[in-house]
Amino acid sequence: MGNINIGAVPELRHIKDPTYIFFQTALTMADDPLFIDPVSHDGVFFYHDFGGLFVKVDGRRYRRDDPARLHGLLTWVDKGPVLTKKGVPRKRQPPPHQDESDAYYTAQLMHLDLKPLKSKAAAKKALLAMFGNGHDIKVPERLQKLEEDLRNLWDTENEKARIRYEQELEAKDKEEEERLAERRRAHEAILADVDEEDIASQAPTAGKRKATSNGGGVKKKAKASGSDRKVSWHIFTSLTCLLIIEYASS
Numbered sequence: 001m002g003n004i005n006i007g008a009v010p011e012l013r014h015i016k017d018p019t020y021i022f023f024q025t026a027l028t029m030a031d032d033p034l035f036i037d038p039v040s041h042d043g044v045f046f047y048h049d050f051g052g053l054f055v056k057v058d059g060r061r062y063r064r065d066d067p068a069r070l071h072g073l074l075t076w077v078d079k080g081p082v083l084t085k086k087g088v089p090r091k092r093q094p095p096p097h098q099d100e101s102d103a104y105y106t107a108q109l110m111h112l113d114l115k116p117l118k119s120k121a122a123a124k125k126a127l128l129a130m131f132g133n134g135h136d137i138k139v140p141e142r143l144q145k146l147e148e149d150l151r152n153l154w155d156t157e158n159e160k161a162r163i164r165y166e167q168e169l170e171a172k173d174k175e176e177e178e179r180l181a182e183r184r185r186a187h188e189a190i191l192a193d194v195d196e197e198d199i200a201s202q203a204p205t206a207g208k209r210k211a212t213s214n215g216g217g218v219k220k221k222a223k224a225s226g227s228d229r230k231v232s233w234h235i236f237t238s239l240t241c242l243l244i245i246e247y248a249s250s
Contacts, residue, residue, distance in 0.1 A: 035161035039154045044110070045143075047150030049158065053143075055110045062107030067136045070108060073100060074128045113140040190241055 038046040038054075046061075047053050054063045076097060081089040105123035106116045112130055117123040130137050 034158065035165055036154070036158050039150060039157055041146075041150065041153075045146060045150065047147065047154050049151075049154055053111075053147045053150065055107050057103040057107045057110075057116075060103060062104055062111075064111040064139070065104075065108060067131075070127065070137075071131055071135050074124050074131070111139075111143065112137060113143050 034049060038048040038051070040046045045053060045055055051061070052063060054061045056062075076099075078097065081093055084090050102118060102120045102123070105120055105127065106118060108127055109116050109123055112127070114126055114130070117126060
């Protein structure tokens with residue numbers, strides 16, 4: 001079966017080609033979560049659940065192109081400008097023909113299990129011979145089997161990665177719950193201590209009364225005792241501790 005190479009997602013950021021933007025957009029729009037990058041047995045053919053089978057040539061990714069488009073590229077002939085009825089070039093001409101790169105044709109040869117050629121002219125000649133008199137090309141069985149194997153490999157590894165990801169999320173959630181519980185216990189302990197001191201400070205004290213002519217009395221304004229000042233200071237320090245705990249845990 002050969003060695004299994006599973007590309008890491010950060011590797012994608014180093015691929016500077018237009019397919020990268022398209023590939024990354026597809027990842028965010030996929031119906032099923034995608035947790036791994038393309039997989040490969042040999043470092044030549046790669047598979048990803050969205051993009052399918054592709055090869056890398058000169059640092060870029062190339063999928064197997066549509067046979068009709070490939071045939072059109074191979075048989076294109078420059079017929080010159082479009083003329084009017086008077087035989088002069090029209091003002092509006094069709095967009096200029098844009099041929100693919102040498103690497104593109106090399107990749108298409110690899111997708112057909114042919115020897116990769118670096119010369120564009122030689123690659124085009126070999127590809128056109130594969131069409132024969134028709135407009136379609138049959139994919140070799142070896143590559144069909146390779147694509148099926150890589151698809152199964154990707155499904156297996158992606159499922160493993162999904163399970164690991166969910167386990168990590170579950171562990172983080174549990175850790176967060178324990179952290180919040182510890183913070184609540186610390187809050188409750190401080191508040192309970194404050195309540196006990198407050199209750200103790202509310203014990204009844206004998207108030208001095210001033211005699212009056214009718215035998216009644218007026219209670220003198222009580223001064224803050226040392227115990228009251230102690231409780232107030234304790235409440236202040238307790239609330240300060242609450243704020244420190246809240247800040248440290250945020």
